[in-house]
Amino acid sequence: MVSNIKDEFSNGLRDGIPICLGYVSVAFTFGLMCTENGLPFWIAVLISLTNLTSAGQFAGTALIIAGGGLLEIGITTFVINLRYMLMSLSISQKVDANLSVPKRMAMSFGVTDEIFGVSMQKKGNITFAYFMGLMILPILGWSGGTLVGAVAVSLLPDMVRSALGIAIYGMFLAIIIPPARTxxxxxxxxxxxxxxxxxxxxxxxxxxxxxxxxxxxxxxxxxxxxxxxxxxxxxxxxxx
Amino acid sequence: MEQGFNYVYVLSGVAMMALVTYIPRMIPLTFMRRKITNRFVKSFLYYTPYAVLTAMTLPAILYSTSGMASAVVGLIVAVILAYRNHSLLTVALGAVGAVFIAERLLILL
Known part of the structure; x- marks a missing residue:
């Protein structure tokens, strides 16, 4: 049983590697955007660590930078993240019915589009050990990438920094356009x-x-x- | 976000974001054992991310650089790259590169 848990955990780790690599590059750009707009680097990392999401935290952060109201920030972020309810619901159908509430709550933190997608491909039940293994590297990649991006911006010349303003919208277009084709x-x-x-x-x-x-x-x-x-x-x- | 940096406001905003991000992830997995059967609700949730991201991009992207001409160039390049299924980073950096080049060329004109 113990070795089974270890296997599940390392399978999760292995499946998390490609997600982590994808996150590093996007988070790097997020870190750049934050510092570019005057947020301290540690706030950028704090946002990535506590939010672990792309569109929602980009939108929320953009509103914070613009000085938007708290209710506005909350509702905008919430609306963008409503899709997680569907994913969370789908995962709930694939876990052991006896899984405890604290374990379910820990797993919930890692429900992202990519982690959800990978975990749903797994045959049979999604175990707690597998899901924890799957979450770790993406979380590290997302936070670490943000840190590197946030620190790197101060090293860039002004004319490069002015062009970076469009990066966030480029990312949004890269999310919405490919599925619109099909x-x-x-x-x-x-x-x-x-x-x-x-x-x-x-x-x-x-x-x-x-x-x-x-x-x-x-x-x-x-x-x-x-x-x-x-x-x-x-x-x-x-x-x- | 100028000189007078308001940490209370920024940290409250971050806490708010974290809370409303965690709640929709947590509630179904932790408490619900049944599937959503309402087709309208399912469809609504399916389309929401696309509507939100579009609303955030248009027309804001046009004002994201030092001038609208370079922003339009960046927009066109981003759309072409995204249409060809390039990665998020490639599309983002491609748009940045296009804006950078466009701004240098516009100075020459």
Missing amino acids: ERAIAWVIAIAGLISCVLYYVPLFNSISGGWMIIICAVVTSSIAAILWPVPDEEEASA
Whole structure:
């Protein structure tokens, strides 16, 4: 039994290596963005360590930098992270029903798109030991990459730093465009959300709405329209 | 984020982010034993990340550099790279490189 737990743990570690490598590079850019916008490096690392997410922490951090209200920061981040409820739910179907609440709560911290995706490919139940092994390297990669990126920015010349402002949006585009190629509904979601966002931004009537609320309005309206027009097939999430 | 750095505000913001990130991960896995069956809710959650990321990118990307012309160049390069399924880092750095080059060229014009 003990060796079984060890095997599960080292299998998890091994499966976490590619996720970790992917995280290092993205986190590096996140660290750059934070320092570029005047946040101390240790705050950047603290954000990565306590949040362990991409889009949500980018958005939340952007709002902190812009001086947004706490409620705005909370709701924006929460809306972006709502998708984790689906993943968390899927994982709950693949763990031992007797798994204790503290173990479940520890595993919950590591539910990211990538860790979820890899863990769901595992045959049979997802064990606590496997999931802990799977989480460790990505967490280290995400925090460590942030640290290196945050420290590196001060070494860069000004004209490079001015160009870095676009990096975060480049990453967002790299997340949304590839699935839009294969799924027409996602392409429509991007088109609708982009249109609503621009209308809210440019039409003077909506000037009083701050950035965080614009995102929330945009997300709720667009997702509702898409959910009505293109409902996802049943059971798709479980096999994805 | 200028000289008067407000640690109470920033740390409250970070704590808020951490909390609202952990809660949706924790509640279903810890407490729920049944699957969501409501198709609307499932579909809504499926599309939300794309809507949010789009809303964050447009039109903000146009104002993310020192001028809109270089931002447009960066946007076009990012879209092309993303369309070709390049990694997040490649797309991000490709856009940065395009903006950098565009800004140098615009000075010459």
